Amino acid sequence: MLNRIDLRGSLTDPRDVLPRAELDVAAAIEQIRPTVEGVHQHGVEAVLAASERFDRVRPASLRVPAEAIATAPDTLDPAVRDALAESITRARAVHADQARTDVTTQVVPGGTVTERWVPVNRVGLYVPGGLAPLLSSVVMNVVPAQVAGVGSIALASPPQRDTGLPHPGILAACALLGVDEVYTIGGAQAVASFAYGLRGADGGWLCEPVDLVTGPGNIYVTAAKRMLRGVVGIDSEAGTTEIAILADDTADPVHVAADLISQAEHDPAAASVLVTPSEALLAAVEAELGRQVPATRHHERVATALGGKQSGVVLVDDLAHGLRVVDAYAAEHLEIQTADAAAVAARVRNAGAIFVGAYSPVSLGDYAAGSNHVLPTGGCARHSSGLSVQTFLRGIHVVEYTEQALREVAPHVVALSSAEDLPAHGQAVTARFGGGR
Ligand SMILES: NC(=O)c1ccc[n+]([C@@H]2O[C@H](COP(=O)([O-])OP(=O)(O)OC[C@H]3O[C@@H](n4cnc5c(N)ncnc54)[C@H](O)[C@@H]3O)[C@@H](O)[C@H]2O)c1
Numbered sequence: 001m002l003n004r005i006d007l008r009g010s011l012t013d014p015r016d017v018l019p020r021a022e023l024d025v026a027a028a029i030e031q032i033r034p035t036v037e038g039v040h041q042h043g044v045e046a047v048l049a050a051s052e053r054f055d056r057v058r059p060a061s062l063r064v065p066a067e068a069i070a071t072a073p074d075t076l077d078p079a080v081r082d083a084l085a086e087s088i089t090r091a092r093a094v095h096a097d098q099a100r101t102d103v104t105t106q107v108v109p110g111g112t113v114t115e116r117w118v119p120v121n122r123v124g125l126y127v128p129g130g131l132a133p134l135l136s137s138v139v140m141n142v143v144p145a146q147v148a149g150v151g152s153i154a155l156a157s158p159p160q161r162d163t164g165l166p167h168p169g170i171l172a173a174c175a176l177l178g179v180d181e182v183y184t185i186g187g188a189q190a191v192a193s194f195a196y197g198l199r200g201a202d203g204g205w206l207c208e209p210v211d212l213v214t215g216p217g218n219i220y221v222t223a224a225k226r227m228l229r230g231v232v233g234i235d236s237e238a239g240t241t242e243i244a245i246l247a248d249d250t251a252d253p254v255h256v257a258a259d260l261i262s263q264a265e266h267d268p269a270a271a272s273v274l275v276t277p278s279e280a281l282l283a284a285v286e287a288e289l290g291r292q293v294p295a296t297r298h299h300e301r302v303a304t305a306l307g308g309k310q311s312g313v314v315l316v317d318d319l320a321h322g323l324r325v326v327d328a329y330a331a332e333h334l335e336i337q338t339a340d341a342a343a344v345a346a347r348v349r350n351a352g353a354i355f356v357g358a359y360s361p362v363s364l365g366d367y368a369a370g371s372n373h374v375l376p377t378g379g380c381a382r383h384s385s386g387l388s389v390q391t392f393l394r395g396i397h398v399v400e401y402t403e404q405a406l407r408e409v410a411p412h413v414v415a416l417s418s419a420e421d422l423p424a425h426g427q428a429v430t431a432r433f434g435g436g437r
């Protein structure tokens with residue numbers, strides 16, 4: 001079922017051979033470009049046209065009525081309501097510890113630099129709702145934004161075909177978290193609506209432009225985020241789900257197979273990658289996949305994902321080799337199922353999140369570990385982090401020097417400005433001390 005890449009005894013750079021998706025984000029940008037440009041030029045009408053085309057519904061109103069949000073929690077199964085409450089509590093505990101405090105550095109007597117942490121003014125949060133309604137992604141977006149102190153929070157999720165509204169579970173999660181500005185818009189058109197804003201029939205704002213768009217989504221959402229970066233800020237490229245598992249003979253093949261399947265369930269384009277030095281484990285996991293895949297609810301989607309070019313098993317010489325491979329892959333989620341898993345995990349450099357040992361599966365992190373599940377994909381974990389309070393903050397340096405402190409450093413400023421052939425920079429300092437131009 002899984003493609004096999006055998007790197008044993010090979011000096012090949014893993015980056016050249018690792019499994020990657022056939023459709024990449026750059027190619028998807030060309031597919032969504034007309035939608036994004038349409039929203040920029042034609043606003044609401046282009047959003048509605050995209051909804052009809054991709055979601056097969058034309059919502060009566062793009063802004064979800066307050067009543068629909070307020071009454072949504074009544075529709076929740078009590079067990080789901082309790083689970084959401086627990087998920088929120090745990091996420092708040094972890095994200096509260098990420099809050100930043102302003103720091104003032106006394107550089108010299110009379111010269112200070114303060115790093116002041118300021119939340120972005122307005123954010124647009126995206127919550128997926130195409131193949132599955134990810135109510136947990138409401139929690140993962142909203143909690144860090146609220147802890148950061150963002151004043152204006154808008155949220156978008158695709159319309160359901162039968163109601164033209166986002167899934168009721170998503171609306172319920174919004175209500176539980178106190179989010180009341182919700183749009184029934186999915187995909188690239190949602191990201192474009194946030195970036196450019198939408199005007200109503202009277203010419204006033206229906207949805208004001210945001211400063212930052214965050215949240216997970218499929219390849220079209222990710223492509224729109226990459227395309228519009230600059231018009232608007234974005235978090236990481238949190239696209240199609242990936243799981244990599246570094247496992248040895250001590251791993252339980254039942255767990256490994258279940259975890260590969262759990263993330264393959266998200267999307268036919270999801271990636272599940274096993275990295276192991278053990279042929280015995282590989283054989284046992286393949287046997288388990290043969291047993292578990294047909295029995296899982298979304299078996300067709302899972303089988304497509306597991307059999308795709310983006311998924312596979314990589315055979316390595318040993319765990320040190322395996323670590324080089326998982327670092328090169330830079331998975332969104334990396335599980336370590338080896339002997340002394342914590343020590344192995346401590347050596348990992350590149351991953352969106354690391355799940356250590358037999359009792360920390362990715363799906364725990366998806367819902368209820370307290371960690372954030374909006375994580376970088378497609379190798380972006382080499383340079384980006386998952387969603388956090390920090391994502392919603394800007395660190396602004398506030399510089400304050402006295403006359404004497406500036407006088408003392410002036411020769412250094414002048415020397416560097418001359419070295420760069422930018423003498424006016426130096427003169428802006430010396431002018432304060434009687435230096436002429
Ligand atoms: N990396 C992360 O942090 C993370 C977290 C959760 C989920 N995910 C991923 O989010 C994704 C959710 O995907 P989804 O599809 O279920 O929901 P989604 O809400 O991301 O996307 C649905 C929207 O895609 C648009 N769309 C569908 N087909 C299109 C096409 N051919 N061209 C242009 N636009 C099109 C539609 O407008 C639709 O509203 C999955 O890939 C999942 O793996 C990632």
Ligand SMILES: N[C@H](CO)Cc1c[nH]c[nH+]1
Nearest residue numbers: 134136137241242366373
């Ligand atoms: N695994 C997803 C992140 O890629 C998050 C999620 C939400 N619901 C279930 N899973």
Ligand SMILES: [Zn+2]
Nearest residue numbers: 262263266366
């Ligand atoms: Zn998941």
